[in-house]
Amino acid sequence: MQGLGGVLQTAVQMMLELDDSLLEIIVLSLRVSLTATVLAAVSGFLLGAVLAVWRFPGRGSILVLLNALMGLPPVVVGLMVYLLLSRAGPLGNLGLLFSESAMIIAQWLLVTPLIAALTQQIVADLMLEYREQLLSLGTSRWTMLQTLLWEGRFSLLTVMLAGFGRAISEVGAVLIVGGNIMHHTRVMTTAIALETSKGNLTIALALGMVLIALACLVNAAVAFSKAYAERAYG
Amino acid sequence: MKLIRNILLCLWAACIALAGQAQAGEDxxxxxxxxxxxxxxxxxxxxxxxxxxxxxxxxxxxxxxxxxxxxxxxxxxxxxxxxxxxxxxxxxxxxxxxxxxxxxxxDFVVVGPEKDAARIDKMKNAVTALQKIAGSGASFISRGDDSGTNRLERRLWREAGIDPADAQGTWYKEAGAGMGAVLNMTAASGDAYTISDRATWLAFQNKADLVLLVQGDPRLFNxxxxxxxxxxxxxxxxxxxxxxxxxxxxxxxxxxxxxxxxxxxxxxxxxxxxxx
CATH class of the missing domain: 3.40.190.10 (Periplasmic binding protein-like II)
Structure with a gap:
């Protein structure tokens, strides 16, 4: 294997040439992880906000569980989804195993607890700030939930980024439910694992750098639009 | 309520998109x-x-x-x-x-470090070679993943009359990984041996000082x-x-x-x- 300089050079070369197979892997990675993050944001925002706004028995236990699930190993999620989607499993007749959809489902399940737990904290903090005001206006809980989510929108965007980071970086779940099939379910992380197993450590590490560059791009795009939105509506 | 309705609409659209993808039945x-x-x-x-x-x-x-x-x-x-x-x-x-x-x-091949502490280079009998590795103080890295290669390796140990489970964690290491990962580990350890299929071995790009030592035993047919x-x-x-x-x-x-x-x-x- 070459030194770090050689790796960097290979990485830059890869990004400049951007051949079809690399492009395909990048596009698939982004499509899977962005879709999963958006779905997880929808479910996580709702779940987190409900837990922040309502008081009901068992709420404390759910919160503890959610916080614990933030550390859920991807490979466990992968296994659960595998058992669910396998032909021998309850949802087997959908034939979704080893497909892009299976990877999205796995990452969605992986990211939802993270987004829900962080959302709960953000909305709960806002709730402390605005509670009296909202109550004096006689707002219903539903309206309160929507108002607070909207008030926290910029923080929630950062939460989404954290979720995206967890999704795009994991390999355990997508490898099991996607199967690392060329042209179909091969994403950045599973491609890195494959190149490593071929002993192509330089290419593997260069792919890793491309992945970091991608994550930077996504984060920069969000940071930019956030700054713009804050100026416009903040 | 508008926010919630929009969210539900998004979810619905996503479901349709996912289902559509599953339906796209190419050959x-x-x-x-x-x-x-x-x-x-x-x-x-x-x-x-x-x-x-x-x-x-x-x-x-x-x-x-x-x-x-x-x-x-x-x-x-x-x-x-x-x-x-x-x-x-x-x-x-x-x-x-x-x-x-x-x-x-x-066929399968036994690979190991160039300095070959167990002195198995060019041996024709894989079972004797494993016995020598076991007695040499060098280590052996096993796939340990119930793959075809792993199953062959376990049969060879049985034939050699050695139960590597006894040496678990000392000279016998179960990686629980694919062939490439195990070759990476073997190359990095400097004194370890392993059994690989010839195809993965030939294509492997990170051999370091690993060399092919034993081949040609009919038991290594794959x-x-x-x-x-x-x-x-x-x-x-x-x-x-x-x-x-x-x-x-x-x-x-x-x-x-x-x-x-x-x-x-x-x-x-x-x-x-x-x-x-």
Missing amino acids: FITLASTTSTQASGFFDYYLPLFQRRTGIEVRVVAVGTGQALKIGENGDADVLLVHDRIGELQFIRQGYGIDRREVMYN QYSLMLVNPEKHPHVKKQQALLFMDWMTSTQGQQAIAGFQMAGQTLFKPNARKQ
Whole structure:
């Protein structure tokens, strides 16, 4: 294997040439992880906000569980989804195993607890700030939930980024439910694992750098639009 | 309420999109196979030839033979290409697979550090070589993942009269990983030996000071076979397309294409299908 300089050079070369197979892997990675993050944001925002706004028995236990699930190993999620989607499993007749959809489902399940737990904290903090005001206006809980989510929108965007980071970086779940099939379910992380197993450590590490560059791009795009939105509506 | 309604609309649209994707039924079969056939680059060369001819795409899930058999048992693949005769025959006996066809072979090799502390270089007997490794103070890294290679290795230890489980964590290390990962570990450790299939070994790019030490023992013969996942157990198995693939791989043309895959001047897999 070459030194770090050689790796960097290979990485830059890869990004400049951007051949079809690399492009395909990048596009698939982004499509899977962005879709999963958006779905997880929808479910996580709702779940987190409900837990922040309502008081009901068992709420404390759910919160503890959610916080614990933030550390859920991807490979466990992968296994659960595998058992669910396998032909021998309850949802087997959908034939979704080893497909892009299976990877999205796995990452969605992986990211939802993270987004829900962080959302709960953000909305709960806002709730402390605005509670009296909202109550004096006689707002219903539903309206309160929507108002607070909207008030926290910029923080929630950062939460989404954290979720995206967890999704795009994991390999355990997508490898099991996607199967690392060329042209179909091969994403950045599973491609890195494959190149490593071929002993192509330089290419593997260069792919890793491309992945970091991608994550930077996504984060920069969000940071930019956030700054713009804050100026416009903040 | 508008926010909630929009959110629900988004979810609904996403569901439709996901379902649509699942419905897009292109012409493909799923092949569960071993890591050696993928990591050596064989499939990248071989499968496009079949696809050009028939338009059928072969989607490969490359795992250890043990896991590939499990995938077949669950009906998550249409065809298997694996290398563990005993496991395959049991798979057929249990009714999970039918139509077993031997298609190609190569051999296993014992690899280790150039300095070769166990002095096994050029030995012709793999069992004696393992005995020498066990007594030498050098270490042995095992796949430990119930793959075809791992199953062969365990049979060799049994024949050598050594129970490596006793040495677990001392000189015998179970990696629980694919061939490439184990070769990476062996290369990094500096004094360890392992058993690899020849294809992965030849294609492996990070050999460091690892060299091929033992080969040519008939016990190291490595047969690859095709099996169709039993359509009677799993009616969704794409029998027609899968049989087309099996027929092509065992045909004169398919066999010649196997022999045409070379690396460093060596043929990685040698065709040996019986005439249909």
